[in-house]
Amino acid sequence: MSVDRATVDLGEPFHLRIATHIDERVAQIDDLTLPDLAGFDSLGDERRCMSSATGSDCDEIVTLAATIPGTHTISGATFDAIDARNGKPSRFTADSIVVNVVGDPAPDPNGGVLAGFAFGVLRAALILALVGIALFALVWGFALRGRKPRPALAGPLEFAQAPAPAPDPDAWLQDLARTLEQDPSRANALRVRHALRDAMTARETETFADLRARGAAPPAQLAALGAVERAAFCEDDRVADAVREAVPFLLR
């Protein structure tokens, strides 16, 4: 767990990053529990996973603004998963982190009501601007991509250690495609199928035809699911070819 700035001004947006490495290739993580964020306003969050030969690196980035000055200790986020070392369900906890918030908690009596009012207006304007950017990003994403992007509520992220790349709404599909390219196995085809179905919020009793009938996703994603499904259930000696045939559907 890390923050892009250890010292922030009251009301100033900053980013809390929770980085997770999983030995398996996954499209997203579901069992991550955020820490208690009392003393901070949450302005939005962003989740992304990058898969590689060694597994998946998933980031949860939360945009926060402090509401109370002083030194805050944010407890570690928790993540429930199977421990690869012993195969047992385990809870992993990140280290806690300290954030110093500087600034006055309320309008300064010496500065008068006007200073407090100006600060409040500034903060409201900042939040409105962030919400505006997020709405713009949302509409832009719908118009250009045909799928819902995760709203980016703050500007480009700047991390001292590991800068996060600009969010690409189709990155997760590209990750899935890479996963299949690297290992065109039935197990991966099933994993990718599962990830696609999750993204379409498919119920476990819904078939591909059900999802198509209710328009659970844009046609390109449904076509990708159909292609991956073929790879998941075809004959053993055809799996690799079927997986390779499915990859272009994920990249469309």
Add this chain to the structure above:
Amino acid sequence: MTPPAILLEALEATVVGQRDVLEALLYATIAGGHVVLEGPPGLAKTLACRALAYAVGGTFKRIQFTPDLLPSDIVGTRIFDQRSGDFATALGPIFANVLLADEINRAPAKVQSALLEGMQERQVTIGPNSYALPDPFLVTATMNPLDSDGTYALPLAQMDRFLMKILVAYPSAEEELAILERFGGAPPEPVTNVASPADLLRWRAEARAVFVDARIARYAVALVHATRAPHEYLERGASPRATLALVALARARALCAQRSFVVPDDIRAGAAAVLRHRVAFSYRTLTEGVDPEGVVADVIARVAVP
């Protein structure tokens, strides 16, 4: 090589609309199972069966089931030949590649049994001798659910021998207009012999070779087992024959989709038609006016897809 789709085209050239019914007929034909079609009069049940028979070629016979029908009217009988001084066997209409049993529930149980024995065993016994039925042998039976007076409901054990039961619904307004255009004047010529019995046998062999993943097989089993789980409107579930039917039908569907493997939708698509006539509904469905189709759909919808 003639593809199975050509049979569907032939059926659609004769029957207006009813795409689901025609597809189901095609799949059952390829799966090697017998079919019962249920629907009100005038919905082209008989026409669809007849169109299938004409399209497949081979021999076609039709039996109108009536209360006074005798088993020998179906399987045949032995007749004394005065010239030879011996008994000769006259084979009945069951000896055909495609047999249309019209209004099968209008004949008494012993007549139904005579037909159903042939459906299961693929042979009939006349006098001391057994005679193999032609291959392929396909029975398409029709039932009218409305006029129940003077009918003999088929027991579950006999219904179980039908691979699937297809419900035939009323056509849409557009389809009815098309029916008027097609059949309003001189009846159209049936499309004949687009495929041969040999084609049918080849398709069946190809369908049997379609790959079924273990997860898909477990899904089929789970669907059938779901009918046996306690349910307020179900008294008895389907037999293992239903599982076999589900997979056979799914293989046929996959073959028609030009796939060499089955996907979950192949199983799901045929589930209702395979299960609806194999389960016994509780008395509450009658007293509470519950739609049996809704019960079957509910059971199917509860089973997780692999």
